Amino acid sequence: MAEATAPAPARRAPAPPASGSAPDTPGPGPAPGPRLRLPRAVWALPPVVVLALVFLYPLALVVRQSFTPENGGGPLDAYSAVFASNAFREALGTTVWLAVGATAGCLLLGFTLALVIAFVPFPGARAVAKFIDVFLSFPSFLITLALLFIYGTVGMANGVWTGVLGVTDGPFHFLTTPWGVLLAEITYFTPFVMRPLLAAFSQLDTAQLEVAAGLGARPARIVRQVILPEALPALAAGGSLVLVMCLNEFGIVLFTGAKDVTTLPMLVYGKAILESDYAAACVVAVVNIAISVGLFGLYRVVGKRAGA
Secondary structure, three states: OOOOOOOOOOOOOOOOOOOOOOOOOOOOOOOOOOOOOOOOOHHHOOOOOHHHHHHHHHHHHHHHHHHHHOOOOOOHHHHHHHOOOOHHHHHHHHHHHHOOOHHHHHHHHHHHHHHHHHHOOOOHHHHOOOOHHHHHHOOOOHHHHHHHHHHHHHHHHHHHHHHHHHOOOOOHHHOOOOOHHHHHHHHHHHHHHHHHHHHHHHHOOHHHHHHHHHHOOOOOHHHHHHHHHHHHHHHHHHHHHHHHHHHHHOOHHHHHOOOOOOOOHHHHHHHHHHHHHHHHHHHHHHHHHHHHHHHHHHHHHHHHHHHH
């Protein structure tokens, strides 16, 4: 018979550590040092310095130059001379009516085109909407040159007219008039109204339109009572942007060659470059800036009250 094997000895539990001795476990690492927390004013300092150097300092120089004419005189002499001139009053009136007219045209045309793109299905609607985004990157003088190729004195429209009728001159000469500037501004700035409108229409609940159509409402009534109230904030945003940009537009007026159309930016150019009257140019620039900032502030107040 095989011999019986002896049972294995039982393992002993480890002895508890002696009193006062640390357990045999790795201790915690060194405590992290205090984090460096800079005040918010320090973080805001770099952008404020860049803004001051790039924008505020040149603006301050323009304002100071308007109060210190190079030929001497009081601080308000340049303002008195500019405000008393007929050229300034005519330029101010031309700037305001062109900006208001272009804004009204952009709102009407932009709202109509955005309605067609958003709610009238047709092939290529998405491509047209994408092209609007690309159009926003075009410079203003490029659109003006395109209109000159079409409606200029030797443009395509006059060429077709003279070729068909056998005459020496065509009828299209309106680009060198205020109406030509107005057409160019409406053509260029309409996509700036369409972009926020298309974004607003994409968020519109189509169930409201279906219910209105099911109740027998005609398209004009649906647009007036359902779509237009939802589009008012986008119209206000796009219209205010176009108004401010038209007040400061320089390239379109210059490239149309409209010699009889003088806006405030054109007057600044004439006073500074052609006449070397820098004090008067700075006065006109300050007035232009004040109008633009005032309109922007008014838009912000109205937008807050309307909840836009």
